[in-house]
Amino acid sequence: MLHEEVVGRIRAILLDGEIPPGARIPERELCDxxxxxxxxxxxxxxxxxAEGLVQLLPHRGSRAAKLTDKDMRDLFEVCQGLEALAGELACERINDAEIGEIAAAHADMVQRYREGDLIQYYRGNRAIHEAIVAAAGNPALTGLYASVTARIRRARYVTPMTPQRWAFAVKEHEAILNALQRRDGAGLSHILRxxxxxxxxxxxxxxxxETEASDLALRIA
Amino acid sequence: MLHEEVVGRIRAILLDGEIPPGARIPERELCDxxxxxxxxxxxxxxxxxAEGLVQLLPHRGSRAAKLTDKDMRDLFEVCQGLEALAGELACERINDAEIGEIAAAHADMVQRYREGDLIQYYRGNRAIHEAIVAAAGNPALTGLYASVTARIRRARYVTPMTPQRWAFAVKEHEAILNALQRRDGAGLSHILRxxxxxxxxxxxxxxxxETEASDLALRIA
DNA sequence: ATCCCAAATTTTGCATTCAAAAATGTAAAA
DNA sequence: TTTTACATTTTTGAATGCAAAATTTGGGAT
Structure with a gap:
């Protein structure tokens, strides 16, 4: 079994929330x-x-990282900065084919919105943001973005939405695509922020x- | 021996260039x-x-990461984005005492410049940039910034300078301090970039x- | 019944060990 | 002399073992 595979599988377990934030990570169980x-x-x-998904407590094992409101705010701020940067760079470097792909992804996402399928809408949404970052052509940026977004993914893509906000978010995405098509780096950066x-x-x-694992257990019960 | 300490010591060895970029990392030796x-x-x-300082080759050991020109460019780009963000946030949040500290650090750095002490100038320079990032009050940002700057530190703070460029850099730093004192986030962000x-x-x-370890060995020989 | 402290158990962190893969060295053939 | 095939050595990646620390458990005193 390759090292990276183990990291990937545990990361997936954490991101799926199978081990909820704050919960102890059972070494023995995962080994089995x-x-x-x-x-x-x-x-x-x-x-x-090191990625921030796990919290190590010396001689007390590891826990799934739990984010406070402040942590969340901070990570969103950084994410904003990274996406803004990616938007500017993408406008300088993106080619027509890539823009076409993003436009297609956008159309698909809008369709999901019309269908009212939030899950698939979020999936498409995420694909677009990732495509913009990828279009920046900067692997270092892509990596950092991946690591930051992984930590806020659940909050970002699981929160329920009101119809108003959803409609507004779609409008913003129209503007995002528009700025990208016009190669308006400053504008795109601004909208993304x-x-x-x-x-x-x-x-x-x-x-x-994110709640304590115990709180979560209580909620479910 | 604490886990973090081991990471820190190896990091220091890599950043000092004691194991040059591209060189194999001798497990046994480091253990001893x-x-x-x-x-x-x-x-x-x-x-x-995971931090990007070491490159793992399956079944072939690990090497000190070697950065290409492209890697360097990418990392500088990301660093720009992070510093720009930090600058904006710092202007919103910094208090007078913190500005005073940065002003003092700036004065010290200028003094080092006048003395022609490049090493100490770089040290002060770095302290200022780090203080600005710290003033943003965003630990997630601080952590990412640390990780990115660690990778380009040697390039950033070891490159020799011409008198013209040095003078210009000092001028830029005057502008940086000025924008910070005026709490001009947009301006500071722009100058930092x-x-x-x-x-x-x-x-x-x-x-x-960064050159191959073998090239380096040849150069020395 | 509750609280507290000591013994037992579990869990953690690290050293050691073991199997597999790669590197190295050697010898034979072209 | 060069090249290639093979055996040996070294190194890597992972499992196991062991000591120290923490947690849990049980018993006694209040």
């Missing part, structure tokens, strides 16, 4: 499940801790501070 | 030197690989693409 010994598992946990700022406000207002 | 076994060492190497773009041009023009 992934059919590996503790050595590669612990290496993976250290890597994920606003877009993400609105998303952040939604998320924080929805009280998406 | 740090008085640890391979298990914690390998955990640390995996973490540093330009400042870093100039630095990047210097670095890339100086041909600071």
């Amino acid at each position: 499940r992934l059919q590996i010994s503790r050595t590669p598992l612990r290496e993976a946990l250290k890597v994920l801790a 606003a877009h993400l700022r609105h998303k952040r406000e939604e998320v924080l207002q929805a009280g998406f501070a | 030197r740090l008085q640890i076994s391979r298990t914690p060492l390998r955990e640390a190497l995996k973490v540093l690989a 330009a400042h870093l773009r100039h630095k990047r041009e210097e670095v890339l023009q100086a041909g600071f693409a």
Whole structure:
């Protein structure tokens, strides 16, 4: 079993919320499940801790990272900065084919919106944001963006939306595509920031501070 | 020996260039030197690989990461974005005491410039940039900035300078301090970008693409 | 019944060990 | 002499073992 695969699988488990934020990560169980010994598992946990997805407590094991409102705000801020930068760079470097792909993804997303399919809408939404970042042609940026977005993904793409906000978000996306097609870097950067700022406000207002595992258990019960 | 300490010490060894970019990392030797076994060492190497300082080659060991011109350009771009963001946030949040500290650091740096002490000038320079980022009050940003700057530090703070460029850089820093004192976020952001773009041009023009370890050995020989 | 402290158990962190893969060295053939 | 095939050594990646730390459990005192 390859090292990267172990990291990827545990990351997936954490992002799926299978181990909820704040919950203890059961080493032994994961070892059994992934059919590996503790050595590669612990290496993976250290890597994920460096990424911010796991919290290591000396002599007390590891927990799925739990984000406070402040953490969430901070990460959204950074994400804004990264997307704004990506937008500017993308406008300088993107070619017509890539714009075509993004336009297609946009059309698909709008269709999902019309169908009222929030899950698929979010999926398309995310694909567009990732495509813009990819179009910046900067792997270092892409990597950092991936790491930051992974941490706020659940908040960003799981929050319920009001019809008004959803409609507004779609409008913003029209503007995003438009700016991209006009290669208006400054404009795109500006819209992306606003877009993400609105998303952040939604998320924080929805009280998406990640709850303790115990709280979560209580809620479910 | 604490896990973080091992990571920190190896990081220092890499940043000092004691193991030059591209060179193989001698596991056994480092184990002896740090008085640890391979298990914690390998955990640390995996973490540093996630940070981008180490390159892992399956079944072929690890090497100190070697940056191409493109890598360097990309990282400088990201660094620009992060500093620009930090500048804007800092202007919103910084208090007079913090500005005073940065002003003092600036004065000290200018003094070093007058003395012609490049090493100390760079040290002060770095302290100012880090203080601005810290003033943004965003730990997520601070962490990302640290990780990105670590990778380009050698290029950024080791490149020799012409008197003209040095003088110009000092001028830019005057403008940086000025914008900060006026809490002009947009202005500061703009200046920081330009400042870093100039630095990047210097670095890339100086041909600071990191050389193979073998090349380095040949050069020395 | 509750609280507190000590013993037992579990869990963590690291060293050691083991198997597999790669690198190296050697010898034979072209 | 050069090249190639093979055996040996080294190094890597992962499992296991062991000591220390933390958590849990049980018993006794209040």
